[in-house]
Amino acid sequence: MASSSFVAIATFAFLALFMGSSTAQLSTNFYSSSCPNLLTTVKSAVQSAISKEARMGASLLRLHFHDCFVNGCDGSILLDDTSSFKGEKTAAPNLNSARGFDVVDNIKSAVEKACPGVVSCADLLAIAARDSVVTLGGPSWNVKLGRRDSKTASQGAANSSIPPPTSSLNNLISRFQALGLSTRDMVALAGSHTIGQARCTNFRAHIYNDTNIDSSFAQTRQGNCPRTVGSGDNNLAPLDLQTPTAFENNYYKNLVNRRGLLHSDQELFNGGSTDSLVRTYSNSESTFNSDFVTGMIKMGDISPLTGSNGEIRKNCRKAN
Numbered sequence: 001m002a003s004s005s006f007v008a009i010a011t012f013a014f015l016a017l018f019m020g021s022s023t024a025q026l027s028t029n030f031y032s033s034s035c036p037n038l039l040t041t042v043k044s045a046v047q048s049a050i051s052k053e054a055r056m057g058a059s060l061l062r063l064h065f066h067d068c069f070v071n072g073c074d075g076s077i078l079l080d081d082t083s084s085f086k087g088e089k090t091a092a093p094n095l096n097s098a099r100g101f102d103v104v105d106n107i108k109s110a111v112e113k114a115c116p117g118v119v120s121c122a123d124l125l126a127i128a129a130r131d132s133v134v135t136l137g138g139p140s141w142n143v144k145l146g147r148r149d150s151k152t153a154s155q156g157a158a159n160s161s162i163p164p165p166t167s168s169l170n171n172l173i174s175r176f177q178a179l180g181l182s183t184r185d186m187v188a189l190a191g192s193h194t195i196g197q198a199r200c201t202n203f204r205a206h207i208y209n210d211t212n213i214d215s216s217f218a219q220t221r222q223g224n225c226p227r228t229v230g231s232g233d234n235n236l237a238p239l240d241l242q243t244p245t246a247f248e249n250n251y252y253k254n255l256v257n258r259r260g261l262l263h264s265d266q267e268l269f270n271g272g273s274t275d276s277l278v279r280t281y282s283n284s285e286s287t288f289n290s291d292f293v294t295g296m297i298k299m300g301d302i303s304p305l306t307g308s309n310g311e312i313r314k315n316c317r318k319a320n
């Protein structure tokens with residue numbers, strides 16, 4: 001064989017191997033020898049944050065979602081803007097909305113103390129999301145780990161990849177589909193809105209202009225969300241009107257009663273293809289829990305950086 005073609009073949013084999021490593025599998029025991037106390041360390045930091053403010057569980061769960069939907073679960077949402085860089089924190093879906101960054105800092109410092117330079121910020125978000133759900137009464141699962149952190153972030157990608165609350169059912173289906181998540185995954189993951197809060201600016205049009213909403217519920221929400229754009233935009237309302245700090249299937253019961261807070265929520269039960277699944281989840285917490293767990297694991301698998309790609313950030317707010 002001519003040496004140049006040998007080099008070509010060797011290069012090809014190397015590239016194939018290398019590219020293979022970028023899609024390397026995550027594993028639940030990734031840190032079991034390099035950071036044996038990781039899971040207990042994160043859990044106690046999450047529990048302590050939630051005991052100070054129950055909503056924090058919702059905020060941490062959402063951070064993992066917004067991380068994964070923008071160029072994969074790579075910790076990109078955690079990077080602070082600088083004078084020369086506009087990241088995801090100030091992107092439209094996150095500005096004045098994404099929260100919990102100081103809690104992530106606390107988790108990171110506790111973990112750095114136990115095992116310096118070992119655990120990625122992207123993995124901490126995945127574990128904190130699970131621990132938040134469990135702490136608020138939801139299902140548990142084994143979190144796959146081994147993600148690495150991005151060195152950069154994309155405000156444009158965050159603007160365009162995270163579905164807005166004005167989304168139609170078809171938009172929701174296609175945006176999740178684009179990331180390998182089925183309609184069933186989407187409907188189950190939206191059940192995250194059984195916890196947490198939303199701002200008036202995100203549900204104003206639904207409570208004033210939409211017709212597929214229970215009128216007394218609309219009236220109640222109008223009480224703290226003025227009709228005029230720019231007035232009371234940041235006033236909060238619970239995504240689940242009954243139990244916004246308990247993780248169960250009440251979200252779907254609300255939808256069946258036309259008490260979804262966001263336009264996008266009520267789209268899941270509005271005479272379309274997902275009505276029957278919403279009914280199923282409203283009647284069966286165990287079916288919801290099991291599909292939610294399946295969805296979370298699939299969401300956590302979106303385009304991770306692995307092998308030698310990315311880095312393990314020392315400070316979640318900035319690249320090393």
Ligand code: HEM
Nearest residue numbers: 058059062065097163164165189192196197198199202264
């Ligand atoms: C299906 C498409 C989705 C849309 C359109 C959507 C939209 C929104 C909006 C507009 C808010 C309120 C933000 C604010 O007003 O500041 C919100 C909050 C929230 N979202 Fe979603 N979301 C979706 C899916 C998800 C998924 C998949 C998860 C998690 C896996 C999630 C978890 C949450 C949580 C927990 C909150 C409350 C956060 C807090 O209280 O700090 N959402 N979402």
Ligand SMILES: *[C@@H]1O[C@H](CO)[C@@H](O)[C@H](O)[C@H]1NC(C)=O
Nearest residue numbers: 090091092154155156157159
């Ligand atoms: C993202 O959206 C915000 C708010 O609409 C806008 O100010 C910003 O310029 C957008 N950024 C990019 C990079 O598109």
Ligand SMILES: *[C@@H]1O[C@H](CO)[C@@H](O)[C@H](O)[C@H]1NC(C)=O
Nearest residue numbers: 204205206208209227228229
């Ligand atoms: C409701 O719809 C009308 C007519 O399209 C529009 O002018 C108005 O801004 C909408 N109001 C809200 C709160 O979205």
